[in-house]
Amino acid sequence: MPQHSRLASFVVGAFCIGHLYAQGLSQWKDPSTHSTRFVTVDKNVQVEVLDWGGLGRSIILLAGGGFTAHVFDDFAPKLAASWHVYGITRRGFGTSGYSATQTPAERLGEDVVAVIDALKMNRPVLVGHSIADAEMSSVAKNHPDRIAGMVYLDAAYSYAFDNGKGANVNEMQALRAPKPPPPGPTDLASFTALRKYYERVNGFRFPEAELRQQWVSSSSGSVSKQRDFPGGASGFCPVALSSELRRNVR
Template identity: 45%
Template structure:
């Protein structure tokens, strides 16, 4: 337990290993134990640790401090308290915002960043439709003034139009297409049968068969009630911290100036359940096409705005790519770490 603020301690797990510190940050709703099966795969690359953010698991649950500024400062305090110089930070999902905050505020403590399906708008801001429409309006006014100038050769006019407009029109068209074609989620996996709930191991076997991966036991025990007889009970209520994080607002990170690897699950995999007979394949395919278009839009934005970053796609990986496609993720992280000074 590491003290990071007055009356606030965070749970930190340490799997050992030698060399460069590697610190894992979980997504919202998870604790550091979500990495129990994954982290040991990295110990050949450095000393591997993970932190449970405030409000979750065994960490303290204060009433406040769930904005990215404070959450990022919590991670910084862990780095300082444990003397972890130039650590590689690996974040899943919403932890991408903490990675980007640390890259901006404490770049000297960061040796590299790895975003595991975490490089979305909360980690690298891409303008939304309102901003894109406003930008387009401004550019159209400038375009009107440009066209009103004395006649000039077509090639010169074409270059002037491109300089004024950029890709503003295309961005708004993409926004409108996304909003007009958003499909419903194509259903849900079947509920586990009584036999699937008789033990933690049976439940994990069911999730592997249904979702394509299993949550480690210690993490599962934070997510669901486990009865005295070992059976798996109901899902626990979501932590109030998750709601607090959602309402705290996000910062707009527009650049990342430390070495970075961004892993996107693209196209995302819904899991084996979506391939079973009786599932509406049309709805599944429509959703996956839309999801891939949205994911790729952000992945390409990451490539354009952070040209020094390595951006990788893992096809049909779950959002929990480090569980569903652990070997692929470990391989990419290993290659990235070997490139670092």
């Protein structure tokens, strides 16, 4: 075989292998048992809603600040024996849409009610982690007849109990323990390695789907950089949300 033909065959073969490898990376599928839909909650804004199915009253899981509904991928199926389990990715994060607002806590609460209406839920229970207390408390204040109850998971800030006179979010954040070292090159070699990093520094593993929401995957399958969600730099951050709630309880 002429040399140029052998070279051409090698190039074509290498291209095919690389193409198949890239296809394999792009075809990663979330192993969690949910279906996914997008619900319109505002003009030009749709939010991601995960549905794990289940029996009984509807329950809506709301993630903490900066996370998406995929953070519940491992936890939600455990509830499906007794509840019909949903999760909402709040606007400005993950694949949900975004538009700014002057009243973020109230707007997020209205987004939750819009999902309840769209999916025709009959008085679901809201379960929220951390800053999700913002939209839960907003729903309880403005639409108490639309829900059956609320569960706060490490989400009850001091201003909810002290008539707005306790520590604010900035003061509470100043009490945080030192941050762990950032992930190094070995930790970013793959999403499996990144999961192990978080298990090492936090004591638990995030679902891979949540990490893929938070981090960009490179063409080689390694982890590239963290995503910059519009909600993180807007009013949908702990300080802004908590400031609004603090004003409302005075």
